[in-house]
Amino acid sequence: MYKIVWFGTLNKSIGYIGKKKTRLLSPCEKICLNTARKTVQRCDKNYSPPKLSRIKNFYTYSIVLGSLFGMVMWAIYKLGKPEEDHRGPIEDEFSQLPWFRQYIMRMWHTLQYYEKMMEEPQMAKLLPNVVPPPYIQPPYSLVLEIKDVLVHPDWTYQTGWRFKKRPGVDYFLQQCSRNFEIVIYTSEQGMTAFPLLDALDPYGYISYRLVRGATDLVEGQHTKNLDYLNRDLSRVIVVDCDPYTTPMHPDNSLVLTKWLGNDDDVQLFDLTAFLQLVAEHQVNDVREVLRYYRQFEDPIEQFKDNQRRLQEQNQESIQNLPTSERQWNLTLLGRSLRGSSIK
Template identity: 55%
Template sequence: MSFIAIERVLCGWPRFCRKLIITSRSLTSDLWRALVKQPGAAENVGKPGMELGWRSCFGIHVSLSKASVVYVGHRRYSTYEKTSTQILTKLFPQTSEEPNDEESRERRKLEEEEELKEMERAWRRMKLGFGLFGIGGLLFSFWAIYYFGKPALDEQGNEVIDEFSRLPPVKQYMWRTWQSVNHFQRFIQEPSSQKLLPEPLQAPYVQPSYTLVLEIKDVLVHPDWTYETGWRFKKRPGVDLFLKECAKYFEIVVYTAEQGVTVFPLLDALDPNGYIMYRLVRDSTHFVGGHHVKNLDNLNRDLKRVVVVDWDRNSTKFHPSNSFSIPRWSGNDNDSTLFELASFLSVLGTSEIDDVRDVLQYYNQFSDSLSQFRENQRKLSEQMHAEELGKTSKSRPVVKNWTRGFISH
């Protein structure tokens, strides 16, 4: 079919629908005339052998043997006509063909008045809902001020004197409520304890020289969810070797913003040998600006010997000089980041550096810290190899060589 034919069909479709509606109306009106206006129709209703004739808009003569059949047909057609006309009138008001008589205008007026009344009833219900909500909120506010603002009681039931006891009663309740709100806000934003880790081990116990703080999500494991299996966690290649090597030089701590109900069973399965010494979860973080930040000041460790490995710089923005960023793992099987990271941390641990922040700041200036570490290791290896060759190929003194040759001759 060509584009011209398609265009003709689309353009002629509204005209065809209009003709169809007019035809249905003509059929129903002719049927009604045949039933009502034909002489003797009322007397012949129900009599056998009597026929009523009528002509449609197509010019086809139809004979019916019973007037009851004609009435049923008219009722069905009139119902369909009314429904279709109402739908088309609402969708396309400009194509409405309803009669513009007094009865139609009165019906439309009644419908508009009914819609206005329904809108007024809906508006009254909405105002009533807002009023009840406001009254409920006001009553809850008074209850909260009374509950959180009342003075504390001792064991004997006497009021405890505080810094607000000398103020008027209303101000006392207001200030105590405000203090409770601030305390709750600090409880959400600040860590649960000022010392997240215990004191370092004393002799004869061995305390590692450095502390390694690890993020678990997308550093050690990667979460994956499907309809069939739900949540699953994929272990990053090299995790076992990484934890084993780092445990020789570092006190390993997992510090994450995830919930403990997820982290603890996951670490039990990930680290059966117990290389990870401490586990810190969301309640140990500092919530600032919509991010859970790891506040290293609460670790109870010397920050000169703390290394944080994470892919998110916002989580360590309080102490960027202690962080070592690595690429975020997305679950690929050919990843080798942990092998390279184990080499870097092993070199750092065996170097006995007093302040690791100097080394970390040097590598943080590069976009790919591990690539730069590999490059530095390659240069150092070439330099050591060249020095070793220089030592082995160093010739003996010329005088001694000439004397030995002269004597031998």
């Protein structure tokens, strides 16, 4: 009685082994077994000899690790090499260190510099100086966010991402451009904001455009530092739907409710009326007005309520007129004023 015993893999010698005697395979049997082995290998496409698999894995890992090592060494050299002039390398505070440590320290210093550039605005002055007479400079600056104030991102399966234009945008920009220097200041990337503004403002009512590179990165939040605007902050109004974008200047912010894309929205028309009232009364410091409206969840709705109450109160006459300095305050805050043009 004989039986077939497999030694290791199919490519090793195979023989018949009994309890007392063993004989080698005949040439015909070897041919049959080789044919069977090739058939099994063709059926198993993932089959490869163990030694060949180990060699492939070794070369794969070697290429990956070698590439990573080469990239790290290139970064150390590129970012850590000393600056040079026509006389050769320029000495710096790291020149006395061992050469490899010099490169490491310079690279670390360069990376910190780039990180600081990303967190801080690119320029100390984001806007040019106010133009002198006889050129006309609007008396106020209106700083606007795009997203959820002028447009709303909308996604559908058929069209993908699109931006929906808010009702009243054209009227709003046209009317406000008469008394306000309109500045777009957004945390959106320039590649998104610039084409959008080109389509939103074909007549050029917007004076300046500031994007994410002009913001400060504070704890992962892109904030707007109005100190870099190069404008008198007593005449700067920021319109946004996020109260945390101007943490250093909350009194300059008019925080609106987010527009969610509904077609029956009229908030921009009401906002236009509010801003026109500020300009007509020549408010010396807009922060006093904005500070009052900051206490309300919906400042524009509160402004409309104030105007309604004012219309009722104006039916009564006031014997003693207040000073002209306080006239804007009474009207904007919804108090009675005889002879007011706000009806």
